[in-house]
Amino acid sequence: MTRSRTTTHHDPSITDDGARASWALAVAQLVSWGSVYYSFSLLVVPMEQTMGWPRTTTNGALSLGLLISGLAAYPIGTWIDRGHGRTVMLAGSVLAAAMLALWSQAHSLWVLFVVWAGLGVALAAVLYDPVFAIVTRAYPTTFRRKITLITLVGGFASTVFIPLTQGLTEVFGWRGCLLSLAAVNIVVCVPIHFWAIRPPAASSAHDQASQKAQARSATALALRTPTFWALAVCFTAYYTTLATLTFHLVPLLIERQVAIGWVLTIMGAIGPAQVAARGLWFALGRRARPAVIGLAVTGAFPIAIVILLYAGTSSFSLLMFALIFGGANGMMTILRGTIVQDVMWTEGYGSISGLLSVPSNIAKGIAPISAAALWAVQQHYALVEWTVLAVSLVSFAAFVVAMRCAVRT
Numbered sequence: 001m002t003r004s005r006t007t008t009h010h011d012p013s014i015t016d017d018g019a020r021a022s023w024a025l026a027v028a029q030l031v032s033w034g035s036v037y038y039s040f041s042l043l044v045v046p047m048e049q050t051m052g053w054p055r056t057t058t059n060g061a062l063s064l065g066l067l068i069s070g071l072a073a074y075p076i077g078t079w080i081d082r083g084h085g086r087t088v089m090l091a092g093s094v095l096a097a098a099m100l101a102l103w104s105q106a107h108s109l110w111v112l113f114v115v116w117a118g119l120g121v122a123l124a125a126v127l128y129d130p131v132f133a134i135v136t137r138a139y140p141t142t143f144r145r146k147i148t149l150i151t152l153v154g155g156f157a158s159t160v161f162i163p164l165t166q167g168l169t170e171v172f173g174w175r176g177c178l179l180s181l182a183a184v185n186i187v188v189c190v191p192i193h194f195w196a197i198r199p200p201a202a203s204s205a206h207d208q209a210s211q212k213a214q215a216r217s218a219t220a221l222a223l224r225t226p227t228f229w230a231l232a233v234c235f236t237a238y239y240t241t242l243a244t245l246t247f248h249l250v251p252l253l254i255e256r257q258v259a260i261g262w263v264l265t266i267m268g269a270i271g272p273a274q275v276a277a278r279g280l281w282f283a284l285g286r287r288a289r290p291a292v293i294g295l296a297v298t299g300a301f302p303i304a305i306v307i308l309l310y311a312g313t314s315s316f317s318l319l320m321f322a323l324i325f326g327g328a329n330g331m332m333t334i335l336r337g338t339i340v341q342d343v344m345w346t347e348g349y350g351s352i353s354g355l356l357s358v359p360s361n362i363a364k365g366i367a368p369i370s371a372a373a374l375w376a377v378q379q380h381y382a383l384v385e386w387t388v389l390a391v392s393l394v395s396f397a398a399f400v401v402a403m404r405c406a407v408r409t
Contacts (some may be wrong), residue, residue, distance in 0.1 A: 016029050018139060021196040022146045025131055026153030028093075028192040032126045033154055034161025035181040036096050036119060041247050042165045044331065045254075046174045055251075056372045060266075061109070062247065063117040063369040068120030070361025073263040073323060076124050077133055077354025085134040093189035094123025097182040104178035120365075127156070129357050132337040134197060145282070147337045152278040155330050159271030163264065181319035228352070230402035234298065235336060237395035238357040241301065241388045242329060243364040244371045252381045258313050266322045273326025281334055291403050293331055298396040305389040 044058055079088055099118040103406065106112050125129070131150060136143045168177035253263045304324040311317035340352055374384045 009183060017161045018142070018146065022135070022149050023153070024192045024196040025079060025135075026125075026150040028089075028155045028189045028196075029128065029131060029150055030160065031184055031188045032093070032096065034164070035100070035184055036123060037127070038040050038158050038161050038246075039100075039165050039178070041250050043169065043174045043177065044247075045251070046169060048181040050174070051107075051252060053112075056369065057109060058112065059368045059372040061112045061246070063367075064113055065116030065118075065120035065123065066243065066368070067362055067365030068117055068363060069123040070358050070363075072121050072124035073129060073357035073361055074351065074354035076130060077351045077357070080130055080137070081351050083137075085130065085137070086193065086199050088125050088130055088255050089193040089197060090190060092122045092130070093185050093193055095119075096122035096126060096189075099187040100178050100182035100185065104175040104182070115222060117195035124357075124361070126193075128337060129353055132351050133353055136341065137238075141204060143341070144338050148278060148282045148334050151330070151333045151337070152282055154273035154333075155278055158274075159268055162267050162271075166264065223355075225307070226405040227402050228356070230398050231339065231407055232356055232359055234395050234402055235356055236363045236400035237391050237398060238243035238298065238301065238332060240359040240363040240367045241305070243367040243394045244384065244388050245325070247368045248371050248375075248381070248384065252384075253318070255381055256313055258318070262315055262318070269319060269322040270326035270379070271325045272330070274330030277327035281331060289337055290342050294339060294399050294403070296398075297328050297331045297335060298392075298399045300324055301332075302389060302392040302396060304328060305385065305392055309385050309389065315320075316361035365373065 030222070040062055044055070048055060048058060076088055095118055099115045099122060102111065102118075103115040104113060128151070132143075132147055135150070139146055165181070166179060168180050172180065185212050189353075218394060221274055250267065253266065254260075258266075276405045304321050307317055307321040307324065311321055336356075340356070371387075374387060377383060
């Protein structure tokens, strides 16, 4: 199995104009993240107020979606390895729009669960993992810079869509807001995925069989590699904490009686912090060693949680938390998209990335409802915050182990 630095065959599944295609895919990521992933935390409170649904139950629907997203990650990665990236992302955007529209008409809890089951599949098909796999296949020698660019633009998702979603909710209500977000997916994401990603070139049955065999071989080797398992623990722990804060930070701040204006400011600061951190990585280019940056990122996240624990209602401290949290998450996204190729290999990357995503996305699915259950014990977020801190320390320790195993390998 060759290392990433020696894998050079160009895949025609993305347009030859790599710069324009990368920018277009970056815009689609901004819309997908902003309209599907970040919308729940802003819509959950007005939805609960209108429908009278308990928070544990609404978070259960979200958890179901994230769980399904985790289970769908591996087959979707395998399809992308076989050259079906365009079909995957087109179908994902259409499904996302359809589920957002259905959500706007939800009058029963079972509809909300159906919506998030569909959105779980859509999330697995349109967010970073599939686009990283497509870009890695298409540009094996320049994928790092293109992935950094895509995440750089995608980092504005919360900055753009948190105030946009809040404004649409205030003007049209939460149902009208969801219809607007569905329309954005159809108008922006579907055309981009159709244009920027080409269908696979015609290949013989022998070539298709060879691709399948290569993906299976890469996956089997990964499962026998300690580095893979340590990275799996690291990313699973990390995304557990990230999902918890993503969907509970607004209610947590409201519980502390932080003014709604400051809540929006703090949430809005996370996006620019992500972008600034990714911009720094983009500027560093080849000098940025993912292993070193990974240690800094996984170490910064527990520091951010400690600041949040003791910040109280201090605007300065909460802003510092948002900047460190956002910066760490910004770099983690690039790290997640490039570390496998740097310490393992690029062959079968879609399948391997999908395997790594399975436990991470399952953890994402369990985290919001688990946090809601922990909150219900004392009707307070203190226990949730201490649990998040402990899990973030596990993530740091696992990354250290992964890098040591990679060196030995």
